[in-house]
Structures are given as C-alpha cells and as structure tokens.
Amino acid sequence: MNLSPKGMDSLRVLSPTRILWLNVTGSGNETAPQLAADPRITLMWMSTTLKPMILRAYGTGRAVHRGDAEWPALAAHLPDLPGARQIIDVSVTLVQSSCGYAVPFLDFRAERPTLKSWAEGKGDEGLRSYWAERNATTLDGQPTGIEDLS
Numbered sequence: 001m002n003l004s005p006k007g008m009d010s011l012r013v014l015s016p017t018r019i020l021w022l023n024v025t026g027s028g029n030e031t032a033p034q035l036a037a038d039p040r041i042t043l044m045w046m047s048t049t050l051k052p053m054i055l056r057a058y059g060t061g062r063a064v065h066r067g068d069a070e071w072p073a074l075a076a077h078l079p080d081l082p083g084a085r086q087i088i089d090v091s092v093t094l095v096q097s098s099c100g101y102a103v104p105f106l107d108f109r110a111e112r113p114t115l116k117s118w119a120e121g122k123g124d125e126g127l128r129s130y131w132a133e134r135n136a137t138t139l140d141g142q143p144t145g146i147e148d149l150s
Contacts, residue, residue: 002030008111012077019043019057019090020074025083025119025127029135029144032063032086036145041090048108052100059092065145083119083127085135085146 010022021043023031035041041061047053064070064087074087122130131146138144 002034004031008081008115009079010081014077017059017092019092020077021088021090022075022078022081022084023063023086023088024081024115025085025130025135026115027134028139029085029131029146030138031088032065032146033138033142033144035061035063035088037142041088043090046100046103048103048106052103054098054100054103056096056098057090057092058094058096059090061088061090063087063145064089081119082116083122085127085131 004026006021008022008024010024012020014020039060039062041059043057045055064074066085071087074089075084078084078087119127135146136144
C-alpha cells in the first residue's frame with residue numbers, strides 16, 4: 001500500500017472516469033512499481049474547512065514514464081513542473097463520499113515552494129542523477145521503471 005500526499009498544480013480530471021496526476025520527484029518512488037504489480041488505486045480528498053467530507057475515487061492506474069510514447073500527449077494536459085517523473089493515469093470505476101466528522105480543521109496558507117526550487121536547482125542532469133541514485137528502486141528493492149529516461 002502506498003499513501004502519498006500530493007500538492008502543487010498536479011491533478012487533472014479529464015472525464016468522469018479518468019484522472020491524471022503528475023508525479024514529481026520525491027525522496028521515494030513507490031507508486032509506479034506498485035501499480036505495475038497491482039493496478040488498483042484509490043485517490044482520496046478530504047475537506048479540512050467547514051463541511052466535513054471525504055471523497056474517494058477507486059479504479060485502476062498505470063504509470064506513464066517520460067520515455068513512453070504517450071508522455072507528450074498526456075503531459076499536454078498538465079503543467080510543466082520541474083522534476084516531473086511520471087504521469088499516473090487513473091481509470092475511475094467508483095466514486096464514494098463519506099463523512100469527515102473526525103477530520104480536523106486546517107487552514108491553507110500557501111503552496112510550499114521548496115520542491116519546485118529544489119528541482120530547478122538540480123537541473124535536468126542533476127534530476128536524472130538523483131533518479132538513478134534515489135528513485136530507481138522501491139524501499140524493498142523493486143525496480144521503479146524510471147531508468148528508461150529517454
């Protein structure tokens with residue numbers, strides 16, 4: 001199981017049954033190989049403001065890597081963020097909501113600029129080196145597919 005919070009302008013709803021999100025570089029790279037082993041995925045949103053609610057989209061997903069033929073067409077739907085390493089393409093089969101009565105109130109202040117600044121500072125070659133060193137395998141040593149960086 002992979003629990004990975006997302007931020008930035010990295011998600012697009014293409015239709016009632018299709019969602020894309022841009023997976024940017026992080027310290028780990030668990031989502032792509034987990035989807036290759038078992039394509040089931042759940043995306044979750046929760047309200048942290050006035051109305052308590054949790055929304056989940058269930059379906060199957062696949063990782064599209066930068067070297068894949070589909071990358072340019074899918075990337076056209078998403079912002080050009082530094083450090084983008086995969087696009088997760090989700091086919092939604094079920095959407096459910098539930099109460100969020102226990103979700104705490106949290107106030108949004110701003111997006112954190114740290115990841116974008118870090119990736120811009122690394123540059124393309126620095127990111128490729130980082131991917132090779134830190135993102136080529138999962139925590140348990142499975143390949144992530146990021147090595148095909150063409």
